[in-house]
Amino acid sequence: MILAGDIGGTKTHLGIFKCEGNKVISLLDKKYESQNYQSFGKLVQDFVAFVKQSSLTTADKYIGVACFGMAGPVKTETDGQRSCQMTNIPNWPVIKETELSQLLKVEPVVLLNDLEAIGYGISQLSEKDLVELNRGIPQAGNRAVIAAGTGLGQVMLYWDGNEHHPSASEGGHANFAPSGDDELQLDLLRYLRKKYQGKVGFERVLSGPGLENIYDFLRDSGKYGKESAELAKRLDNRAQLISEMALSGKNALCSKALDVFVSIYGATAGDFALHSFAVGGVYIGGGIAPKILEKLRDGTFMQAFKAKEGNSAQLNADIPVNVITNPEVGLLGAAWRGVKT
């Protein structure tokens, strides 16, 4: 069996999977609060104990391989072993494949970046896990995933003529490119340059904190209406409230913020599609997209996605674009990567 995990800064989801044909099937799973543990080793040992006490058969309890998608950069050491320092849990020691292997008595143990795990998970999705933004013309070829959540993740899937291979990207930290029919995004860039010492990557606008940045810019400009009393009082998780108020149509400022966010999301996804030559499809992952589905489907996103020069406009218009609505895509991907060792 495969022990797989989606290891996040807040939540960790672990599961035992078996493989049938080209699909992985969950036998048992459990969610944990990551920060309740001193180390990832302790957390995963808890789960292993939970599996031992479960009603799974002895055969199903046997773990032949473990694979984890980590919310943090995964480095390859000179000896080929991979290690990871979790981005938002600084008190966890560095997680190493070899150490996990000794601890769990499982060989091999594979660490993946969480976006790579989503990349592997695409093949495990069915129609019910996706919402279509653009039908396009499906072709065999590279794919691309872009995922705004706490941060902005990207991964491309290289097509070798036979199967897709996820390839890590840090493109979320590339320089923000303003677009659109007016100069609003140019002013947004100017505003954020002041806040971030002159350097503004895409993540500063395309993430939960990014939506808050867009909102703050619009509010401070004074041109798009008043801040609601509820939002003025709110100190944390403002992004959630901004998107809720935008979708309910209750506050013009929030609606405008979400509109700008979705337009930038489309333009950036379109650029990543061009970088990746993703004629095989673009997938929108991350925590934000499923919450703003109706806004993503109102045309703003695809208009920006296709607003490219010359032939590239048509190239992008032909790319199928889908939102991933299954939050377990990363876990499924880690399990599938485990199968492929």
Next chain:
Amino acid sequence: MILAGFIDVENSHLAIFKQEKGNLPAVAEQNLPSQEYSSLEKLVDDFFKKVNFKKEDINVACFGIAGPVVGGRGEMANIEKWPTITVQGLSDFLDCPAVDLLNDMVAMGYATPILPTDKLLDLNSSVSSQAGNATLIAAMGKGLGELLLYWDHDEFRPSPSEGGHTNFAPRNELEIELLRYLLGKGSRKVVSYEQLLSWPGLVNIYNFLKESKRGSKESSELRKRLMSTEDPATVITEIALANEDALCTQALDLFVSIYGAVAGDLALHYFAVGGVYLGGGIALEIKDKLSDGTFMQAFTEKEGKFAKFNADNMPVKVILEPDVVLLGAARRAKKMVGLE
């Protein structure tokens, strides 16, 4: 024998290599003016006559062309009178089953990883390449080509990119004004990197600095020279490299800085710890300027820890081999017959 070619808009470079392993020099080669032929087949036919070879001598052939290639069919970007080039058509013409057709960037990608160190100029010499993807970014005559070299844990696999058409990301007030200037010209709704990082792009940058008065004043002597040339970009470059005029120097500086910024972004997009290679005619021509620090400063000017990430992990090299497309086509041909 192996037939390889770089089919460009003005000049095509064809060569015949022995069917042997390793980097052997061509046994015959010739430059031919592409526009004087009505098709690639006619051009190849004339090449055979000029170098005294016959079709029958060829066992495998590969061409890198300046234009898109999809499903074995290629279109030359700027030679409209040529019919569509097809692998099948070339195969029939040469009476040879082993024929391939590549976009020139893809062809470049086949040769880049095996270039000897004396054909590369290292811009980030404290960093050595790690196992992982590499990328090519080539400012060429009319366009900006990009390519991913996907590392499959055994070898690099060229994967095409249209990243030259992505949106320009200005980094400061001057570049925001540059973007506004280009949006104001004509009916453009978007400004891509290609409109800045190409020969016409350099002229765009020059005109912006001149017209916005952000740069120095254009001297009357320079104005005359630019009016009387068909190739203002080359004039601007030559004068800038000789440090003879402040405005030309400013234009090339800004060009190189934007080149560095987009190369740094590409390195992040592709996680190109295997190497970032600068190809194409423009890089070759301005190689001294590329190594003066302007390029690398922009390359590493990223948010947060990614400044250091790019500085510490990304090898950056200028390709000094002018025949890299031809050599890549030849290497692809060798792979097709199991010689690589």
